[in-house]
Amino acid sequence: MSKFNVELKRVVDDSYEIEIGYDLKTSLANDVTGGIFGSIKKLAIITDTNVEKLYARDICKMLIDLGFSAELFVFEAGEKSKTREVKARLEDEMLSHAYRRDCAVIAVGGGVVTDLAGFLAGTFARGVPFINYATTLLAAADASVGGKTAVDTPLATNLIGLFNQPKKVYIDIASWKTLDKRQFSSGLSETIKHACLASSELFEYLENNINKILDNDKESCTHIANENCKIKYSVVMKDERESGLREVLNLGHTVGRAIETVSEYKLLHGEAVAIGLVAQARLSNRLGYMNDGEVERLIRLLESAGLPVSIPDYIDRDLLVKKLYTDKKVRNGQLRFVIQNGIGDIVCFGDNVYSTPIDECTAKEIIDIM
Amino acid sequence: MSKFNVELKRVVDDSYEIEIGYDLKTSLANDVTGGIFGSIKKLAIITDTNVEKLYARDICKMLIDLGFSAELFVFEAGEKSKTREVKARLEDEMLSHAYRRDCAVIAVGGGVVTDLAGFLAGTFARGVPFINYATTLLAAADASVGGKTAVDTPLATNLIGLFNQPKKVYIDIASWKTLDKRQFSSGLSETIKHACLASSELFEYLENNINKILDNDKESCTHIANENCKIKYSVVMKDERESGLREVLNLGHTVGRAIETVSEYKLLHGEAVAIGLVAQARLSNRLGYMNDGEVERLIRLLESAGLPVSIPDYIDRDLLVKKLYTDKKVRNGQLRFVIQNGIGDIVCFGDNVYSTPIDECTAKEIIDIM
Numbered sequence: 001m002s003k004f005n006v007e008l009k010r011v012v013d014d015s016y017e018i019e020i021g022y023d024l025k026t027s028l029a030n031d032v033t034g035g036i037f038g039s040i041k042k043l044a045i046i047t048d049t050n051v052e053k054l055y056a057r058d059i060c061k062m063l064i065d066l067g068f069s070a071e072l073f074v075f076e077a078g079e080k081s082k083t084r085e086v087k088a089r090l091e092d093e094m095l096s097h098a099y100r101r102d103c104a105v106i107a108v109g110g111g112v113v114t115d116l117a118g119f120l121a122g123t124f125a126r127g128v129p130f131i132n133y134a135t136t137l138l139a140a141a142d143a144s145v146g147g148k149t150a151v152d153t154p155l156a157t158n159l160i161g162l163f164n165q166p167k168k169v170y171i172d173i174a175s176w177k178t179l180d181k182r183q184f185s186s187g188l189s190e191t192i193k194h195a196c197l198a199s200s201e202l203f204e205y206l207e208n209n210i211n212k213i214l215d216n217d218k219e220s221c222t223h224i225a226n227e228n229c230k231i232k233y234s235v236v237m238k239d240e241r242e243s244g245l246r247e248v249l250n251l252g253h254t255v256g257r258a259i260e261t262v263s264e265y266k267l268l269h270g271e272a273v274a275i276g277l278v279a280q281a282r283l284s285n286r287l288g289y290m291n292d293g294e295v296e297r298l299i300r301l302l303e304s305a306g307l308p309v310s311i312p313d314y315i316d317r318d319l320l321v322k323k324l325y326t327d328k329k330v331r332n333g334q335l336r337f338v339i340q341n342g343i344g345d346i347v348c349f350g351d352n353v354y355s356t357p358i359d360e361c362t363a364k365e366i367i368d369i370m
Numbered sequence: 371m372s373k374f375n376v377e378l379k380r381v382v383d384d385s386y387e388i389e390i391g392y393d394l395k396t397s398l399a400n401d402v403t404g405g406i407f408g409s410i411k412k413l414a415i416i417t418d419t420n421v422e423k424l425y426a427r428d429i430c431k432m433l434i435d436l437g438f439s440a441e442l443f444v445f446e447a448g449e450k451s452k453t454r455e456v457k458a459r460l461e462d463e464m465l466s467h468a469y470r471r472d473c474a475v476i477a478v479g480g481g482v483v484t485d486l487a488g489f490l491a492g493t494f495a496r497g498v499p500f501i502n503y504a505t506t507l508l509a510a511a512d513a514s515v516g517g518k519t520a521v522d523t524p525l526a527t528n529l530i531g532l533f534n535q536p537k538k539v540y541i542d543i544a545s546w547k548t549l550d551k552r553q554f555s556s557g558l559s560e561t562i563k564h565a566c567l568a569s570s571e572l573f574e575y576l577e578n579n580i581n582k583i584l585d586n587d588k589e590s591c592t593h594i595a596n597e598n599c600k601i602k603y604s605v606v607m608k609d610e611r612e613s614g615l616r617e618v619l620n621l622g623h624t625v626g627r628a629i630e631t632v633s634e635y636k637l638l639h640g641e642a643v644a645i646g647l648v649a650q651a652r653l654s655n656r657l658g659y660m661n662d663g664e665v666e667r668l669i670r671l672l673e674s675a676g677l678p679v680s681i682p683d684y685i686d687r688d689l690l691v692k693k694l695y696t697d698k699k700v701r702n703g704q705l706r707f708v709i710q711n712g713i714g715d716i717v718c719f720g721d722n723v724y725s726t727p728i729d730e731c732t733a734k735e736i737i738d739i740m
Contacts, residue, residue, distance in 0.1 A: 001389070001390065001391035001392070001592075002389075002390045002391070002592060002596050003387055003388065003389050003390070004387065004388040004389075004390065004596065004599050004600070004603070005385065005386075005387055005388075006385060006386050006387070006388060006515060006535075006603060007385050007607070008382075008383065008384035008385045008386070008517075008535060009381065009382070009383040009384075009385055010381070010382055011379065011380070011381055011382075012378075012379070012380055012381075012382045013378065013379040014378035014379075015375065015376060015377050015378045015379055016375075016376050016378070017373055017374065017375055017376070018373065018374040018375075018376060019371070019372075019373050019374075020371065020372045020373070020374065021371035021372070022371070084454065084458050088454050088523075091523065091530055092523060092524070092525060095523065095525040095526050095529065096525055098698065100526075100529070100698060119493075122532070123489075123493070123530050123531060123532055124529070124530065125529055125530075126518065126519075126520065126531050126532055126533050127532065127533065145376060147378075148496065150496065153458075153461065153462060153465065154462070155462060155465040155466055156465050156470075159465065159470070159494070159495055160461055160493050160494065161493060161496050162492070162493055162496055162497065162532075163496050163497065165376075165378060222371075222372060226372055226374065229374050230374070233374070233376060237377070328468060328470060
């Protein structure tokens with residue numbers, strides 16, 4: 001018998017910049033020309049059928065004019081495209097267009113595009129560099145920090161994927177104005193969640209500026225994009241692999257995800273999360289961590305952002321409770337909830353524990369009054 | 371406009387141990403019990419239909435007896451199974467058996483199993499730990515060091531995948547005796563390649579001990595497994611991402627891979643590489659880097675290992691040359707070859723350059739005399 005040690009201790013630097021601004025195509029052009037991908041000349045621009053016409057074609061043309069070999073790889077817009085099959089089709093298209101190791105990926109779009117393209121870049125030729133050009137508020141709030149990329153499968157959401165960091169993220173606020181109002185409101189839900197869990201200042205800012213934000217005001221949109229990144233960053237940095245603290249980002253998502261499924265995706269993700277935020281606030285109120293006035297403030301802010309705050313009539317509440325308590329995460333009949341502590345803080349239940357077990361009976365009582 | 375820096379500089383330690391020995395199931399049991407996967411209790415044993423009966427069932431039973439939750443996930447043996455579709459099917463099976471983030475993967479088998487399972491482990495729940503229990507000489511020579519995992523697609527071999535390091539590699543020499551003779555000889559081809567490029571001592575050892583090795587002698591098999599790891603390790607360590615030096619591992623593979631394809635996989639990978647090794651030796655001889663005696667020694671060693679040393683008659687030589695020179699790697703009509711320098715060394719053509727361009731006419735002349 002013999003043993004052999006493979007030594008692979010090394011310093012890895014995945015640091016990157018997030019640029020937040022109004023129309024960042026020129027900035028992207030400067031970065032690519034300036035060598036953000038080193039000497040790579042072959043670029044794959046991955047986008048969806050919506051964003052293709054709005055931004056991706058322009059970016060592609062611009063890069064070709066600058067002397068790069070750039071092509072568009074487009075898939076049908078929507079969460080339903082975030083699959084292994086669509087990833088495989090895009091890979092085959094890239095391979096048949098002679099893309100090999102020496103290429104880079106530019107994701108242009110919302111969260112579905114950045115999730116799918118980031119995962120694809122991570123496994124194409126065992127990893128090629130990529131950048132995210134985020135065109136939605138949700139992508140700005142969600143996909144810009146943390147490096148999570150993934151696809152959905154019939155049996156699990158976001159479970160097949162990678163931690164893969166982009167070389168840079170662009171948050172183009174100008175692109176938000178082309179989002180339809182419902183999509184934009186849905187995206188605001190994650191921003192409100194971030195305010196609830198970490199910043200009473202951001203919460204107040206949202207209360208005072210929600211109409212300007214809905215009107216795509218440059219300054220206030222830049223402010224919330226910034227604060228979103230800051231909060232997510234501070235949470236993710238402290239806990240890069242989601243063992244403890246990162247759990248707080250699930251605020252409102254326990255009930256939210258279940259409602260999203262039971263609604264058969266009639267509710268957008270952010271809409272379902274808005275209802276989930278109200279559910280955890282009512283739970284927090286009952287446990288003594290939020291007073292009635294604080295719950296009211298949350299409900300009013302969500303409403304003013306154009307988001308639902310109660311469970312729609314077409315949703316079967318018994319089915320919803322059942323769905324919650326047959327989840328894989330249920331242990332001994334209890335499901336863990338992250339709970340808000342007033343406005344701008346999270347209840348810490350012990351050393352590195354940011355959730356508390358709730359039984360089915362209590363959950364049912366909360367859901368019945370919503 | 372505003373900018374925001376995400377700082378992600380950190381020390382990563384992916385070091386691991388390779389254990390080489392005769393029947394290492396007990397060692398594996400000790401490691402898993404001793405916490406090689408931390409507190410993880412749910413284990414997925416990935417294997418193929420050949421290795422399932424020979425080793426994987428025993429390992430699974432052993433782990434269950436030790437109190438772990440372990441299940442077998444089996445796919446059809448053969449290179450044809452190394453696809454995205456088989457990976458997806460195994461993922462779905464694991465998900466339907468309630469495997470989530472809190473699991474680990476044990477790959478039991480040859481190179482196809484370790485490639486596929488290592489890739490799967492890297493993207494399952496964005497990465498779960500895995501170990502390789504290598505049951506073939508090829509897996510020992512090829513898959514134990516380097517962290518390369520991948521699947522094949524219709525348009526490219528090994529192009530969709532990851533660099534993903536195992537927690538440990540077991541090279542079980544006892545399992546080699548269940549390999550059929552042709553498979554075992556095919557595996558020896560990579561060992562001979564390693565000797566050609568880095569160690570005249572290993573080359574001589576092989577010349578003197580080839581019959582003992584073919585008879586699965588413990589001591590000599592342990593010796594070559596060790597030397598294989600050492601050589602691959604020294605190359606890979608100096609060049610972790612295959613920009614320069616790692617190229618030397620392609621010795622014999624330029625012609626080898628083309629022959630493998632043109633033979634429509636009638637030739638095993640190692641058999642095709644053996645012919646490729648002779649081709650590069652003849653080229654080296656013509657360029658003045660190997661003398662006639664050295665070429666003869668290589669041919670005799672390959673023959674004594676049961677490997678082919680000339681191009682089979684059923685292969686169309688013109689088609690082979692055409693295949694070579696329509697490869698994606700051809701630039702300005704030239705294809706780069708790694709060339710052996712005597713026995714146990716590689717020709718260095720300049721700073722960090724270990725290959726030289728060869729035109730179609732020269733390649734045709736070499737192939738015509740084989």
